[in-house]
Amino acid sequence: MAHPSPSRLPVIVGFGGFNAAGRASAHHAYRRMVIESLPANDRQETLAGLAVMMGLIGVAEGQYIRLDNDQPLTLDQIEAEFGPAVLDGTLIRRIEKTFFDVDAxxxxxxxxxxxxxxxxxxxxxxxxxxxxxxxxxxxxxxxxxxxxxxxxxxxxxxxxxxxDMPVKSAGQLPRGFDPGALYNSHFHPRALQLAVIGASDAVRSVGVEWSEIMEAVKPDEVGVYASNVMSQMDENGFGGLLQSRLKGGRVSTKQCPLGLSSMPADFVNAYILGSVGHTGAIAGACASFLYNLRAAVEDISSGKCRVAIVGNAEAPITPEIIDGYATMGALASEDKLKKLDDSDTADPRRTSRPFGENCGFTIAEASQYIVLMDDALALELGADIHGAVSDVFINADGFKKSISAPGPGNYITMAKAVAAARAIVGDEAIRQRSMVQAHGSSTPQNRVTESQIFDQVAKVFDIENWPVSAVKAYVGHSLSPASGEQLITSLGIFKYGIVPGIKTIDKVADDVFAERLQLPVRDMDRRETPFDVIFLNSKGFGGNNATAGVIAPQVVEKMLSRRYGAERISEYVQRREKTRATAAAYDAAALKGHFQTIYHFGEGLIDESQIGMDSTSVTLPGFAQPIDLRFTNRFDDMV
The missing domain is CATH 3.30.70 (Alpha-Beta Plaits)
Incomplete structure (x- = not known):
């Protein structure tokens, strides 16, 4: 029997997006979460970038300037004068009137x-x-x-x-930032605006031009895996479509097609990449990002795909969606928060309290995308590798009494993910150099059931003081992109060595199973003992459970050295210098508001009359390589 060929390793070569913490690429959204723990230059750089996004300061001739008199600003001045407004206008906060008036x-x-x-x-x-x-x-x-x-x-x-709306807080994009202003977004629902700018940010962050990537692969070796859960429910999507008759209005030609939950993938194909490759839009409730990630990982590992864009975009801050989740009792309302705190007022900044005394999750908007390549392509192009996704496991709950209740599926996904990572990095790494990015939705039921799973898995694998973080404390629950926020935060932890603490809680709730867990309420410094692997855990309504293992870049480098040898790695490192310089140039421009959003509308259309085809290949105008039709029989043992 022939020995199976080794799997291709799906490596992360780019990441981007936007959420309540800001821009994801170059770790800026992560840096906003741990801003108190950053060196001065990193802190000030992120604050300045956010100040530009929020329209608090301007840029002229590459210099930060005051908007009232065009005078130049230093980073020290920006932090001192505009830092408080930046901090106040990011992360979870009271829903702003640009959405609707929560009091009326x-x-x-x-x-x-x-x-x-x-x-x-x-x-x-x-x-x-x-x-x-x-x-x-x-x-x-x-x-x-x-x-x-x-x-x-x-x-x-x-x-x-x-x-009055009983729920008054949400994770919103930085105050004053308009995603639709970055490109010609006329009549696009907000979630699709987020998809365009988020996926573009991820592609730009790679540091290798997309045209160069496409020259290195066949047209059908590209995959886009993206979706959202709530579709597009604002006026320009299904929301306007469903309300039109009741409001005495008319349905537009765009509301129905643009409302589909597959549009976050379709827009990336049609207007950013111009891809003719594989496309998928998998929905698994709040685990949707990991569902799409699993499809991409499997296709890259098997060789069906060589480069993949994976992500989700969600814009659920509408009265109707909030009403829906609030009626279920799933959201943190002002009255419940006041009762919890025994106070006459509720703090809109501390509505999401994973693993603390909590009363419901906080809804949020976000767009998170990553770019994956197989390891050979990444080395060939000199792509910068930020980590790798070894496995994603998905399991359902079996028979359920309540569609929203947790079940046994997450025990399976967590155990399998840890066991699979142990096979790669070893027992010691799992025990000493691993952590968990929890689903951490901030509901009383979640804090008990999820912590019990972690505690039991830790016991089985002999893990003590297992660090557990929960990014929803900062950015809220964005539904489909939620695990994308976990992943991109994990890349920041790999780079900076700081685990974001669960700062919205004073202490861990008494009913949390924390005997073997470490749930920090302040940032945790792990620079001396960096993590080798981080587990992303996600739970969704309906029994949608998923857990992924993300391998640290220093571990990936060792794995690649064993596979390819020192000489080839040395050549790769040399090529990577140009990639890093290009990515840094994009980051520098984006910090000053020049996001260079990719949006090709009506450009580069394929002339179908110029498509060439024979029995062995299909050639498309504008693509360097042909599509191969020389298939072999996968079932030759049955013929």
């Missing part, structure tokens, strides 16, 4: 108007009459196209009203 949310109150001693008489335009006219309505024609309506009975009406 518009709704329609159903009322019944009854005739008193006299019939009810109203005048109106004939064009506004209902169709058909109710039988009990008496219509009298007036001048100028108007009519008088006499009703002897009652009239059911909808009256514009406003009411």
């Amino acid at each position: 949310v518009h709704w329609q109150k159903s009322s019944l108007l009854n005739a008193a001693t006299q019939p009810l008489v109203v005048e109106m335009s004939r064009r506004d009459l209902p169709e058909p006219i109710p039988a009990q309505w008496d219509i009298e024609e007036l001048e100028a196209g108007r009519v008088r309506v006499t009703l002897a009975d009652s009239l059911a009406v909808k009256l514009d009203s406003y009411r």
Whole structure:
């Protein structure tokens, strides 16, 4: 029997996106989370970049400037004068009026108007009459196209009203930052705006031009794996589509197609990459990022795909979606927070409290994308490797009493992920140099059930003081991109060695299973003992459980050295210098507001008349390599 060929290692060569902490590429969103623990230059650089994003300062001739008088600003000045506003306008905070007024949310109150001693008489335009006219309505024609309506009975009406929203906080993009302003986003739902700018940020962060990547691979060796859970529910997507008849409006030509949950992948293919390769839009509730990541990892490992874009974009901060989750009792409301804190006020910054005394999750918007390559392609192109994804495991819960309740599937995914990573890095690394990025949704049920899983897995694998972090404390729960935020935060931990503490809690709740866990409420310094592997854990409604193992770049480098030898690695390191310089140039430009968002609308269209095809290949205009049609029989032992 032939020995199976070794798997290709899916390595992370780029990452980007936007969330409540800012821009993900070059670790800036991560740096916002641990900003108190950063060296001065890194801290000030991130604050300055956020100040530009938020429109607090300007840029002229490459210099930071004041908006009122165009005077140049130093990093020290920016931190001193604008730092407090930057910190206040990022992370979880009170929902801002650019979304809606949480104290006066518009709704329609159903009322019944009854005739008193006299019939009810109203005048109106004939064009506004209902169709058909109710039988009990008496219509009298007036001048100028108007009519008088006499009703002897009652009239059911909808009256514009406003009411208080019990949930008042969310993880929002930095205050003042408009994602649609970065490209021609006319009529695009907000989630698709986020998909475009997030995926573009990830592609730019690679430091290798996309055209150069495409020259190195066949057109069908590219994959895009992206989706969202709630679709596009604002006015330009399904939200406007479903509300149009009730509001007396008309459906647009864009609302239906742009509302589909596959659009975060389709937009990347059609307007950023121009890809004709594989596409997938997998939804697994709050574990959707890991579901898409697993598909990409499997395709790269097997050789079906050589480069993949993986991500999700979600924009769920709408009254309807918040109403839905709040009615389930899943969100942290002001009243519940006040009761929890025995206070007359609720702190909008501390609504998400993973593993502490909590009362529900905090909804958020985000866009998170990564770029994966197989190890051979990364070496060939000199791509910078930030880590690798060895395995992603997905298991369901079996029979369920409640679709939202946790179940046994997450025990399986966590145990398998740790066991698979142990086979790569060894027992000692798992015990001493691994950590967990928890789902950490901030619900009372999650803090108990998830910590119990971690504690039991730690016991089985002889782990003591297993560090556990929860990024939702900072950015909230963005639903489908949530594990993308865990992954990109993990890349920051690999680089800087600082684990973001769960700073929204004063202490770990008494019912948390923490005997073998380390749940820091302040940033944890692990620079002396860096992690070899970080586990990403995700749980979703319906029994969607997923856990991934992410291998640190220093471990990946050793693995590649064993596979390819010192000479080839030395050549790769030389090529990587150019890549790092290009990525750094993009970061420097983005810090000053020049995001160079990729958006090709109506450009580079393929002339189908120029497609060449024979029995062995398909050639497409604009692509360097042909698509191979020389297949072998995978089932030759059955023929």
